[in-house]
Amino acid sequence: MDRIITSSRERASLLSTNKVLRNTYFLLGLTLAFSAITATASTVLMLPSPGLILTLVGMYGLMFLTYRLANKPSGILAAFAFTGFLGYILGPILNSFLSADMGDVIALALGGTALVFFCCSAYVLTTRKDMSFLSGMLMAGVVVVLIGMVANLFLQIPALHLAISALFILISSGAILYETSNIIHGGETNYIRATVSLYVSLYNIFVSLLSILGFASRD
Numbered sequence: 425m426d427r428i429i430t431s432s433r434e435r436a437s438l439l440s441t442n443k444v445l446r447n448t449y450f451l452l453g454l455t456l457a458f459s460a461i462t463a464t465a466s467t468v469l470m471l472p473s474p475g476l477i478l479t480l481v482g483m484y485g486l487m488f489l490t491y492r493l494a495n496k497p498s499g500i501l502a503a504f505a506f507t508g509f510l511g512y513i514l515g516p517i518l519n520s521f522l523s524a525d526m527g528d529v530i531a532l533a534l535g536g537t538a539l540v541f542f543c544c545s546a547y548v549l550t551t552r553k554d555m556s557f558l559s560g561m562l563m564a565g566v567v568v569v570l571i572g573m574v575a576n577l578f579l580q581i582p583a584l585h586l587a588i589s590a591l592f593i594l595i596s597s598g599a600i601l602y603e604t605s606n607i608i609h610g611g612e613t614n615y616i617r618a619t620v621s622l623y624v625s626l627y628n629i630f631v632s633l634l635s636i637l638g639f640a641s642r643d
Contacts, residue, residue, distance in 0.1 A: 445607050447615035451503065452622055458504055459511035459623075466515020473516040482509050487620065494616040503616055507623055517631070521638060529641050533633035540593070540629055541622075544600040548608065555605035558598050565595040586639060589632040596625040596632070 465471075474482065486506035493499035521530055548555065572588045603621045606612040612621075 441608055441610055444613055444615050444618065448607060448618040448622070451500070451615060451619040455503055455507040455619060455623055456626070459507040459514075459627075462508045462511030463514040463518060466512045467518045467522070469515075470519060471512065471515055474513060479513055483513075487624075490620055491617060494614050499616045503620055506620065510623075510627055514627075514631075517634065521634065524638075526638060526641050529634065529637045532637055533630050536633045536637075537626055537630040540597055541600060541626055544597055545604050548601055548604040552608060553605065554609055555601045556609075556611070558602045562595055562598050562602060565591060565598070569595065582639070586636060589635040592628050592632040593636075596628040599625040 473479075483506075486502065486509055490499060490502040490506050493502045518530060521527065547553075569588055569591050572584060572591070576584045576588065600622060603612065603618060603625070607618055612618050
């Protein structure tokens with residue numbers, strides 16, 4: 425009897441985990457599509473950059489709102505607002521590459537981002553390894569990146585900027601591994617939070633690849 429109960433619980437847990445994973449990927453696909461639409465509109469209309477302060481307030485404000493509403497249906501709308509805003513602020517960046525005749529760099533960055541996501545996700549889903557050990561290293565990496573970003577605001581060293589971009593890619597790749605593992609092992613049960621986490625990782629990888637590939641193309 426105990427064995428039957430245990431088996432039923434394991435089956436229910438597996439179904440719940442698969443549901444979270446399925447909903448996460450579905451919402452991630454929708455938010456990426458919506459973000460691409462707002463980025464395209466921002467690029468075509470040549471909308472101006474909102475500036476550093478408004479960007480930070482909008483980005484972190486909408487992220488906080490999304491996490492606050494993650495357990496409610498309105499959390500989905502907040503997630504679209506957040507990803508749509510990030511798509512909008514991506515427009516001026518894309519325009520700078522297009523005006524410099526570097527559309528191929530954008531395509532390469534998109535392809536590279538998709539490849540990183542596919543490889544990281546496929547690895548975790550195939551091996552089902554527990555990546556919780558990455559949490560400490562990811563936190564340490566974020567601290568290092570923040571210090572580097574603040575330092576480069578004053579130093580303006582191209583090599584440091586490239587190093588920060590490369591570190592962003594490593595941290596974001598690790599975050600994809602960690603978040604996917606967290607979902608399949610039941611650590612994350614909210615697909616809205618999981619979606620935002622994966623989206624931010626993909627966004628950071630794309631922007632960082634743009635920076636690195638753009639610098640290489642200018643050389």
